[in-house]
Amino acid sequence: MGKKSIIEVEAAVLGQNDRLAQSNREFFAQWGLLVLNLVSSPGSGKTTLLVETLGRLGQSRPCAVIEGDQETPNDAERIRAAGAPAFQINTGRGCHLDAAMVRRAAQNLPLERGGILFIENVGNLICPADFDLGEQAKVTLLSVTEGDDKPLKYPHMIAASRLMLINKIDLLPYVRFDPRLCAANARKINPRLEVLELSAYTGEGMDAWLEWLGRHPGFA
Amino acid sequence: MHEMSIAIAALEIMEQAALKHSARRILAVWIEVDASACVEPEAIAACFEVVCAGGIAQGCALHLEQSPIRARCLDCGHEFDLGPGLELPCPLCAGRGLRLEGGRGMVVNRMEIEE
Structure with a gap:
C-alpha cells in the first residue's frame, strides 16, 4: 500500500467549457455578431420561429443558424430552405450543446460581420442552463400548451435567460394558459426578464420580436 | 443526462x-455543488461510478457538498443564502425580486490519493 494523502484541487468542473465559451465570445466579438442561445422544451416551436424570423429579416441582416438535435438533419434542412446557412449538430445521447461543439459549428458557417448567429439548443429546459456557449443572451421559448407555471418548474433556465418568448398565442382560446401569470411567475425568479408574446405560425407579435433583435446590434 | x-x-x-x-x-473526492448548478446529486453519483470504472478512480468515494448561493433582494438590499429551487421571497421584506450573487457552480475541492 502506498502512502495516502489529501490534496487540494480547487478546480471548477465546467472550467474547461467556461474557458472555451469565453474564447467563443471573443471570436464572436471579432465578427460583431449577435449570438443568441435559443432554448425550450421539445416542440415549443423553436425551428418554426427561426424559419419565420429569417423570412422576415430577409436581406436586412445576415443570419446563420447552428441546429442542435439528438438525431436527424431535418431542422438544418428547414433552415436552409428558408434561405440561411445552417450547421447541424447531432448530440446522440447528449442532452445539450457545449462550447466546443458551437466553436466547431461556427467555424464551418459563412459568418458575416454584424449578423446574427442563432443557436438552437437541444429541446430541454434543464441541462443547457449549465453550459455557457459564449452567447450574448439565452432566449427561452415557451408555448401556451405547456402550462403557465412552467417558469417555476424550470427556474435555473429562467434565471439564466434575458428574454422569454411565449409562443403559439393563436391557441390561447383553446387552452387554459394565462400569459400574464406566466410572465409574473418567470419574474419571481428573474425580475429583469423581458417577455414577449407571439405566434410564429400566424405572425402575431413577430414585429415586437424583430424590433427586439434590432435593438441588439451584437458584440462590440 | x-x-x-x-x-x-x-x-x-x-x-x-x-x-x-x-x-x-x-x-x-470532495465536490462542491452550489444551488445555481442544475444537477441532481443521486444522478451525479450514479454517473460518477460508471465513468470511474476501470480507471485510477475506480471505487472512489464521492462526497458531494451542497452549498447555498448568495442572493440580494432588489427591493431592500438584504443579502441571504438561497437553497435549491431559487424561488424564495426576501426573508426581510418579502420582496420577490432577487439577484443571485455569482455562485461557484461545481468545484472539485480536494481528493484523497494513494501514491
Missing part, C-alpha cells in the same frame, strides 16, 4: 491532479 458530461468533466480534472501528484489511485 448532463450529469454524465459533468461526471466525465470532473473525472478529467481528478485524473490531471492525480498525474501531477504521481498518485496511483484516487480513493475519495
